[in-house]
């Protein structure tokens with residue numbers, strides 16, 4: 001079959017695409033920007049394996065980030081996952097061009113494009129509302145993880161490979177890697193601009209034990225850095241004004257010159273923006289794909305999204321309505337917030353219902369009890385009669401359990417999905433470590449109030465709030481867990497609200513509950 005994902009090409013077009021791909025493979029510096037879908041032919045099984053492996057790779061990145069890994073530790077985790085799932089694009093530099101292992105690069109490109117398509121598939125009419133929000137969150141997650149992977153890979157390239165990548169990808173033509181002679185030619189201007197940068201001077205001074213630096217010392221550092229040819233990159237000025245504080249760039253003959261860290265940030269932003277556009281475009285071609293590939297690619301995409309990697313086969317029946325109330329202390333903050341709002345308002349908006357319904361399913365509440373639980377709460381409101389509940393809300397609960405619509409047993413939302421949510425003022429869903437440290441809550445006081453209300457000490461609460469303000473939401477959640485469980489931590493980090501619950505029950509559950517806890521924790 002064609003792996004051009006159902007897009008019918010003429011023979012001439014296909015030949016041109018193959019030639020382009022070959023050229024690209026030897027000239028792109030070993031890194032793929034995924035601008036074009038692959039054109040080789042592969043079996044459905046091969047495509048499915050590639051897609052599943054990439055999902056595992058992205059999941060491993062997600063887990064590593066959630067566990068608070070960064071810098072070399074995070075790089076090592078990504079590298080190990082690439083190797084484990086045979087998705088490493090090893091560069092082998094020959095005399096003329098760097099290239100990559102054929103197998104790794106083919107699997108890398110195929111798997112990216114299949115997952116991209118799998119995250120953009122359309123929704124059936126009856127499932128439209130639920131599926132739109134599920135898919136938007138998944139697409140966001142996919143974009144974030146792919147960007148992390150790309151950023152890591154770009155940093156791993158040698159300067160020569162980076163030059164080849166930037167030069168061979170039209171999307172990145174506004175970036176360039178100057179050669180040594182050019183850097184030396186502009187050395188005096190670079191030194192002069194560095195010397196006039198107060199922020200740079202302050203940062204350099206901070207590296208000293210006494211935090212001070214004399215003007216001659218600073219001058220020597222500027223001279224030295226301005227001569228380091230592997231440190232500088234030239235960028236069209238427009239890119240800098242869009243993405244960086246202009247003070248991080250130095251104007252040299254009408255072009256902005258930036259240092260290593262800044263170029264990685266700019267290239268990463270460009271990748272995210274192109275991937276966002278590509279995802280939007282992929283949504284539009286979905287209908288065409290469906291028509292051309294009803295019997296081959298469409299079932300594959302469904303199995304990638306709904307198959308073993310995403311399918312939820314968790315425990316059912318280990319939590320009753322009565323037990324929900326008794327185990328509230330094991331709820332993570334997001335679920336305490338939703339549960340509290342439900343008890344207070346006897347209503348939740350659509351996304352809040354979905355997040356809490358799937359979580360309760362994840363901790364083991366069976367469908368029949370879920371219907372009773374939601375009905376009891378909703379009908380406490382004078383605005384919701386039993387008939388209205390049956391008509392407007394019961395379907396959504398059955399849908400979450402895979403008993404309506406496409407009958408997919410939906411997986412409870414992971415932390416990334418909750419974090420990616422964008423709740424409005426009437427909503428209670430999302431991750432409070434994010435929602436209560438941004439927008440009108442950016443001072444973190446509301447979050448601090450919630451944490452102290454849970455008997456977390458003021459000092460500890462401030463530490464957690466600071467972590468959340470720095471956008472380390474899952475780490476802040478892990479710190480909250482430790483504060484509430486006598487300092488015991490979740491070794492693997494917090495990945496999903498129902499995993500938080502299971503880890504908490506391992507500690508807080510009475511002995512007779514332990515066997516059930518093992519079942520929940522295993523899922």
Ligand code: SF4
Nearest residue numbers: 332334415418431477
């Ligand atoms: Fe919930 Fe995850 Fe946020 Fe913790 S980090 S509050 S479990 S979404």
